[in-house]
Amino acid sequence: MPLNVPGLVAVIVFYGFTLATGLWAAWKAKKEKRGGNQTEVAIVGGRNMNFFVGLFTTVATWVGGAYINGTAEIVYLPSRGLAWVHAPLGFSLAFIIGGLFFIKPMRSKKYVTMMDPLQETYGNTMGSILFIPPLLGDIFWFASILASLGATVSVILDVTGFVSIIVSACTVIVYTLLGGLYSVAYTDVIQLIFMLISLCTCAPFALMNPATTNIAYTAVHELYQAPWIGKIETEYLARWVDDLIFLALGSIAWQVYFQRVLAASSTSQARLISYIAGFICAFMAVPSLLIGAAAASTDWNQTTYGLPSPAERGESSMILAIVLQYLCPTYVSIAGLGAVAAAVMSSADSSLLSSSSMFAHNIYKKMLRKQASEKEILWIMRISMVVFGSAATGMAFVSRSIYDLWFLAGELVYAVLFPQLCCVLFIPGTNTYGSAAGFLFGFILRLLAGENSLRIPPIIHYPGCRLVDGAYVQLFPFKTFTMLCTLASIILVSYLTEILLRKNIVSTKWDVCNVVRKSHAPLACPRTEEPTDHQVNEMLMHSIEGHT
Incomplete structure (x- = not known):
């Protein structure tokens, strides 16, 4: 297949626009830092994030490349189907549970990161140990979604996947490094809008392709493969429930979530953002669901893809890209590629900022150099972004094992970190x-x-x-x-x-x-403010007058 030049140009334009938005947000963040705590501006946006920006960045963080690709894949898989799509419902429940129970105690003490209450209760050493699972999770997450972008680009543009992985990683690292949460949040707004428009445009073309049978029929009737609606066997019911609870509760104990709710200007606003984000997150899965259903309802022998089918070739993980390439017009597939790129960057920048924030604030500042200046902490954040981002980029080239490691890290966060967070808060x-x-x-x-x-x-x-x-x-x-x-x-x-x-x-x-x-520490004496030079002089004068 020849190089898709128009698609390549469109992707370059999109990346340039995203980078420009990130640099503008970095300039805005620099202005904010002049009037407040530099670290808090970089990590939690100075705690005055605009409501709509906060909402968009919260949704975009979870609706990433793995989310839209994985949803389409599960619907398409003959052994799974719609019944096994947990992510939309699980993430929505996570946002609702987080808003009901976790936001208020986290904001009441003005924590900066998720690790703050853990270090406060269990000490710095134990806190550094508990930092390991989310750090690995963020790196593996970054790597896995970069790998999903590489697979999509290789199918649609016929460009080697490693090129898109490296370019995407460098773009994300640059604007996140310069602007912190401001750059991440404002680029997320652009990326989420573009993602929504592109995916909603692609789905109808895939459904109306002559090779695709009406999905209402294939939902319950076996035609080219098992019905895409899927079913839950009685013996698998416990596992199905386990996976749902895992997503609903395990998705809470991540810095990417608390980073956004701590950045809101008030607790009520943070809760509202969390609730609304849950519903939007579920809605964003609809285009991917339809694309997966279209793939399951397609006679691939009528397309240039031919037989055997993607499932028989072992290419189910790339089904979104395959549908965009073979069931949609060229300009539509390019828009879909842009949606995948937007989804990847909106999640990659969040994971990068998450891990670097916790390292700089909780490990470096609280353990290694307690007297570190604000400027020094910011530089440590930037250096850690480069290190963590480079590590994730290298791992993205072994995508199959990275997905497995990401799921394992997520399970460790659920099994080990979530109970710890519940204990310190409740x-x-x-x-x-x-x-x-x-x-x-x-x-x-x-x-x-x-x-x-x-x-x-x-x-x-x-x-x-x-x-x-x-x-x-x-x-x-x-x-x-x-x-x-x-x-x-x-x-x-x-x-x-x-x-x-x-x-x-x-x-x-x-x-x-x-x-x-x-547990038996005496109550601390009330803290008094240091007297000013003027107050000291007045006290000295009164003392002299008393003696005379």
Whole structure:
């Protein structure tokens, strides 16, 4: 297939426009920094983010390349179908639950990152350990969505995928590095609008292609493959529920979410953004759902793609790009490619800012250099963006394993980090010993369930564990079970160590985390402001007059 020159030009124009928007936002952020805390402006936008900008950046962060590509793929897969599309409902529930329960306690103490309450309760050392799962998740997320863009570009433009991966990564790193949250948020506005228009334009063309049968018929009737609406077998119901709860609760404990709700100008505005974003996020899945349904309803022998079908060739992961290329006119496929590029950058910049913010604020400032200046912290953020972004770009070239690692990192965040966050916000009395025990227990318990992508066989065979195509499949809701076990271990170990140390059953000399000392710390004296030079002079004059 020859190089698609018009498509290449359109993509270059789009990238240039995005970069220009990011640079303009960086200039705006520079003006804001002159009148406030530079770190807070870079991380949480000075806590005065415009409502609509905040809403758009929240939606765009979650509606990424993996979201729109993955939704179309699952609908298309003969073994899955619409019934197994969890992301739209799961993310919507995450936004609603986050708005109801998590926003107020996080904003009430004016935290800067998600790690602040964890370090405040469990200390800096434990906080640095808890930083590892979300850091890996952000890097793997960045890498996986770059890989999805590379696959799409290679199909539509006939350009080597690594070129688009490198260009996209460099563009994202540059404007995020210069403008922080302002650049990310304002480019997200452009990207989300473009994504919505492009996908809504592409879906009708795919549905009306002569090779595509009416999707209402193929939803329930088998024609070219199994009905795309899919079904949930009774034996898989527990796993289906487990996956839904995993997305609904596991999607909360991420810095990309709290970065936006902490940037809102008020708690009520942050909650409203969260609620509305949940509904828009679900709506944004509709074009991908229709594209996946169109792919399942297409006689590929009537297209230039030919037979065997994408599923039979093992190319289901690229079904969105294949539909755009073979079922839509050229100019429409170019618009669809722009939508994928917009989706990728809107999520990639968020993950990059998330990991660098936590590293600079929670690791560097609070642990390595407590006396660091604002300017120094900003430079550490920028350096970490380059390092993390470069690492993710390198990983994007091994896309298959990266997707698996991303899912595993997400499960670790759900099983290990989410219970920790719940404890520090809602359950008083938990301590560092409980946190360490919960982290270790949850991590080991998750690995003992096995992981096919890493070729780790399950040691624990939960009820319903079976061998399918040479790999073990856990039908028991082990993700949620692991999360609940972690939560229980944090609470039990915390209260047990508190009792043992307080009653001197275990000598306090073994209290290396100073749990007893913290729980019995005297109330701090009221803090008074330092007197000004004028006040000091007046006190001296009164003292002299008194002596004379």
